Amino acid sequence: MTMNNQQLFIKKSNDEVELFSFEKLTNSLRNSGANENDIATIITKLKLEVYDGISSNEIYKKAYALLKKHNRIAASRYSLKRAIFDLGPTGxxxxxxxxxxxxxxxxxxxxxxxxxxxxxxxxxxxxxxxxxxxxxxxxxxxxxxxxxxxxxxxxxxxxxxxxxxxxxxxxxxxxxxxxxxxxxxxxxxxxxxxxxxxxxxxxxxxxxxxxxxxxxxxxxxxALYPVTTLTTLNKKEKHQLIDKNVILVKELINAKEKMKNIGISEVRIQRILDEVKQLCEN
Structure with a gap:
């Protein structure tokens, strides 16, 4: 995979500016479990979309959206840092x-x-x-x-x-x-x-x-992933489950009634549990 020789500077969340590294992004995608073909496709698309001065948050959102299309389990793992922030506001x-x-x-x-x-x-x-x-x-x-x-x-x-x-x-x-x-x-x-x-x-x-x-x-x-990593739950559902003291992905295996109680259908419950199984097995 050839990296773009053009130097791009990105704006971090603390307002600092740093040189953007496609290699660093590639390693993050690889560490999430994405395969080399999917990584190559994502990097190729991102090279057309990133620009000098883009925020690190915008790059994350673009990479996450592309990864989610190719590999939901890798996307869940890639989102881990953000998912932990999403456990708040309480500690x-x-x-x-x-x-x-x-x-x-x-x-x-x-x-x-x-x-x-x-x-x-x-x-x-x-x-x-x-x-x-x-x-x-x-x-x-x-x-x-x-x-x-x-x-x-x-x-x-x-x-x-x-x-x-x-x-x-x-x-x-x-x-x-x-x-x-x-x-x-x-x-x-x-x-x-x-x-x-x-x-x-x-x-x-x-x-x-x-x-x-x-x-x-x-x-x-x-494999102690928080429920906020899951791609098959929306933001409201994640926080409803947290309010019911379901914090970890693996706790959903014994939480079918709690999922029903917040209005999740049987079909979706099965989809959620399939993602849970794959995420924990990986």
């Missing part, structure tokens, strides 16, 4: 997603737990236990893709964790050890935030951090 569905991810890794989890600290009480987004060690996890959900978690956030989270840890580990009734605090976000951390987390032993997880083991990599590996 609770994101907390459920993080809890499910930890369950798949062998942790027992509880979402939204009130714990006593030495000084004050705290609400913990996810409490996870494995091998008699307990982890207090704070989930920082951003609905704005331009947002980054700066150093103030891990500073605050670590101080809360230390308050809880003192109380937990000094309480003879607790048969487990509160070992570590975690901070998970759906966007990114600033460099200072990462450095602080490493220094104090706070586990940090973002969209692409740690490298090859971030949120995206884990969701793809474990």
């Amino acid at each position: 609770y569905p994101f907390e459920r997603l993080v809890g499910a991810l930890l369950n798949e890794k062998g942790f027992k989890t509880k979402v939204s737990v009130i714990l006593n600290g030495e000084c004050v009480t705290h609400e913990i987004d996810v409490l996870a236990e494995k091998d008699k060690n307990v982890y207090a996890i704070e989930c920082k959900f951003h609905s704005d893709k331009r947002a980054a978690s700066n150093v103030k956030i891990p500073l605050y989270i670590n101080s809360r964790f230390l308050d809880i840890q003192k109380e937990w580990n000094s309480n003879s009734k607790n048969k487990t050890h509160l070992k570590q605090g975690w901070l998970v976000t759906n966007t990114r951390f600033t460099e200072d935030a990462l450095n602080y987390g490493k220094c104090v032993g706070l586990t940090l997880l973002s969209w692409d951090y740690p490298k090859n083991n971030g949120l995206k990599a884990n969701i793809d590996t474990l």
